[in-house]
Amino acid sequence: SRRGRRTRRARKEPRACSLHEVQLTVTELGLGYDSDETVSFRYCSGWCDGRRRNYDLVMEHVRLGEASRRRARRRGRAKAEPAHHGPCCRPIKYEKKMSFFDNNERFFTIKNVSAKECGCV
Amino acid sequence: SRRGRRTRRARKEPRACSLHEVQLTVTELGLGYDSDETVSFRYCSGWCDGRRRNYDLVMEHVRLGEASRRRARRRGRAKAEPAHHGPCCRPIKYEKKMSFFDNNERFFTIKNVSAKECGCV
Incomplete structure (x- = not known):
């Protein structure tokens, strides 16, 4: 069906x-x-997902990109520098x-x- | 100042x-x-951005990932398969x-x- x-x-x-x-x-x-x-x-x-290294796990945990995204929004920029965690x-x-x-x-x-x-x- | x-x-x-x-x-x-x-x-x-090839320009134009994201939302999945256009x-x-x-x-x-x-x- x-x-x-x-x-x-x-x-x-x-x-x-x-x-x-x-x-x-x-x-x-x-x-x-x-x-x-x-x-x-x-x-x-x-x-x-199966190819993630310790680096990616740290990046996901620490979320360095997010502070940068918040700063970018405050400064009126559409996008912050991307930091991939995977x-x-x-x-x-x-x-x-x-x-x-x-x-x-x-x-x-x-x-x-x-x-x-x-x-x- | x-x-x-x-x-x-x-x-x-x-x-x-x-x-x-x-x-x-x-x-x-x-x-x-x-x-x-x-x-x-x-x-x-x-x-x-400076490293984009014709492939990336096509991916951005065609937006193949977006249809997949819409399908995923309809099916109640949080995320579709990612297709990077850059x-x-x-x-x-x-x-x-x-x-x-x-x-x-x-x-x-x-x-x-x-x-x-x-x-x-």
Whole structure:
């Protein structure tokens, strides 16, 4: 049943950091090219909790970033310097090239658009 | 004047990702040790905006993480899988060892507590 599927999905463990893929037109990438060509955009998403070191545990406990965020708010700045207390799920390799024709039949090659491999860094 | 200093400080450019240091007792690290010994804890903080690649620009434009966050909220989960749209300021090298006596005069050596070098990853 529909409800059964939803329940199973809701109970699922959060996924570990890994490579995901979506189909987008080049225009939808938002890099300023006007092209209806469809490309596979691969990106990194997921949790890195299992990869935490003593450093991350200290950062979470001490919360050095929070005082900085409070100061930034008092000074009217939108954001303080970020201090991550956990590894980030990020690309560790990129697809070197992506090529396409725009809607004016010009050929472009752009670099480091799509992720090739992800890691907890 | 006091006001002048504040204004200058508020206008200052946000700092780039770099190594920072605080003095903490081992107890304050929050790793479960009871020790009044003071240690230097070094950590990474700051912005990585200058290091953004095409990948990050696409991630910011497409906001793949946000749909996931909305789904997570609907399903009653606190947090969705994180998808960063910018490099993280993180340790790329750690101080291999930190040694101390606890308040019961036991000697401990713990690893990967303090950052040694930071990078935008």
